[in-house]
Amino acid sequence: MRGGTERSGLLLxxxxxxxxxxxxxxxxxxxxxPDSVRVIPASLFSGCASLKRIKxxxxxxxxxxxxxxGCSSLEKxxxxxxxxxIGRAAFSGCSSLKxxxxxxxxxxxxxxxxxxxxxxxxxxxxxxxxxxxxxxxxDCTKLAAxxxxxxxxxxxxxxxxxxxxxxxxxxxxxxxxxxxDERDGCLYRxxxxxxxxxxxxxEKAAAKLIKSAKADSGADERKDDGAPEIDRYExxxxxxxxxxxxxxxxxxAGKRGTYFLT
Numbered sequence: 001m002r003g004g005t006e007r008s009g010l011l012l013x014x015x016x017x018x019x020x021x022x023x024x025x026x027x028x029x030x031x032x033x034p035d036s037v038r039v040i041p042a043s044l045f046s047g048c049a050s051l052k053r054i055k056x057x058x059x060x061x062x063x064x065x066x067x068x069x070g071c072s073s074l075e076k077x078x079x080x081x082x083x084x085x086i087g088r089a090a091f092s093g094c095s096s097l098k099x100x101x102x103x104x105x106x107x108x109x110x111x112x113x114x115x116x117x118x119x120x121x122x123x124x125x126x127x128x129x130x131x132x133x134x135x136x137x138x139d140c141t142k143l144a145a146x147x148x149x150x151x152x153x154x155x156x157x158x159x160x161x162x163x164x165x166x167x168x169x170x171x172x173x174x175x176x177x178x179x180x181d182e183r184d185g186c187l188y189r190x191x192x193x194x195x196x197x198x199x200x201x202x203e204k205a206a207a208k209l210i211k212s213a214k215a216d217s218g219a220d221e222r223k224d225d226g227a228p229e230i231d232r233y234e235x236x237x238x239x240x241x242x243x244x245x246x247x248x249x250x251x252x253a254g255k256r257g258t259y260f261l262t
Contacts, residue, residue, distance in 0.1 A: 008032065017059075024048045029073075033057045042087065046070055052096075056080050061105075063090050072096060079103045086113055095119060102126045109136040109159075118142055125149050132159045141165060148187070150174035155187075155196055167199045 008031055009023040018039040022031075030053040033040070037057040042064040045051060051071050055078040056063075065087035068074055074094045083103040089112040091097060098119045108131040114120065115138040122145040123137060131154040137143060139162035146160065150172035160166060169187050171180050178196070180187050187197035 012037070019044060022048075024050070029053065031055070033060075035059055040064055040067065042066055043069065049073055052076070054078070061085075063087055065089060066092070069093055077101055086110060088112055089115065092116055104128065107131070109133060111135050112138065115139055121145070123147070125152070127151055130154065132156065134158045135161065138162050144168060146170070148172070148175070148178070153177055160197060164200055167201060169197060169199060 009025055009028050010031065010033070011020045011023070012018065012034070013020055016034060016036045019033065019037055019041065021041075022044050024045075024047075027050070028048070029050055031045075031051065032055040035058040038059045038061075040057075040060065040063075043066040044064075045054070045068050046066050047070040048068075049070070049072050051068075052073050053076045054068070054074065058080045060080045061082065061084045063083060063086045066089045067087065068077075068091050069089050070093040071091075072093060072095045074091075075096050075098070077097070079101045081103060082105045084105045084107075086106065086109070088110045090110070091100075092112050092115045094114075095116065095118045097117050098121065100114065100120070100123065102124075104126070106126055106128055108129060109125065111133045112135040113133075114123075115135050117137070117140050119142060120137070120140045121142050123140075123143060124147040125132070127149045128151055129149055130151050132152065134156040136156075136159045138158060138160065140160075141162065141164050143160070143163045144165045145168040146166060148169070148171040152171070152175060155178070167185070169180055169185055171178055171187065173179075177190060178187055179190055185199040185201075186195040188195050
């Protein structure tokens with residue numbers, strides 16, 4: 001084995017293609033992983049509170065589970081040109097991370113991958129992503145804007161649970177599975193018009209629409225013409241938590257990730 005320098009804290013294999021271990025120290029704020037490295041163990045930097053900047057190897061194609069979990073000071077990540085996968089909870093608890101430098105090739109956002117990234121204010125999901133798994137960006141309490149791609153086919157329950165500031169949801173008009181209704185800002189499934197993701201002020205918007213519909217309609221019109229639209233929002237209010245709250249659903253199922261919204 002060949003030891004890394006004190007500055008990097010990395011211990012590399014003899015052929016320098018794998019990281020064997022990382023020795024954290026309070027003085028280590030930045031780490032550059034050599035471009036020869038192709039393998040990094042899971043949880044390598046987990047809990048390294050002093051780490052602020054990381055440059056990943058250009059040869060890396062997969063980010064393992066929990067690689068940066070709990071790196072609360074991490075602000076900047078330099079990604080390799082292509083990434084095929086990012087493991088579960090890889091960036092969970094990176095509370096100083098304000099942006100995600102996505103790369104080509106990613107097809108899913110894994111479970112809890114960006115959960116508790118509480119400085120994240122917007123998220124633009126790459127066009128290659130087809131699945132967003134349970135808890136992917138859960139409890140990102142400052143996340144206000146979300147842009148979803150035309151490639152998205154599956155959105156698991158609770159992917160954005162606890163995003164209490166989420167106000168703007170957008171999705172490509174070319175997406176044939178989901179759409180956003182501009183009247184209430186909710187994300188709906190096309191096949192059954194069920195709301196699968198709603199902005200934080202959904203109840204207020206829905207109540208306003210219901211009140212407006214009732215005010216603009218006579219008694220007979222409300223019964224015959226206005227009722228379907230009103231019922232739609234009232235039904236959404238009653239069922240939204242069952243549709244998108246992964247924590248309640250998971251408690252009933254006994255495990256996470258068993259509920260799908262497509």
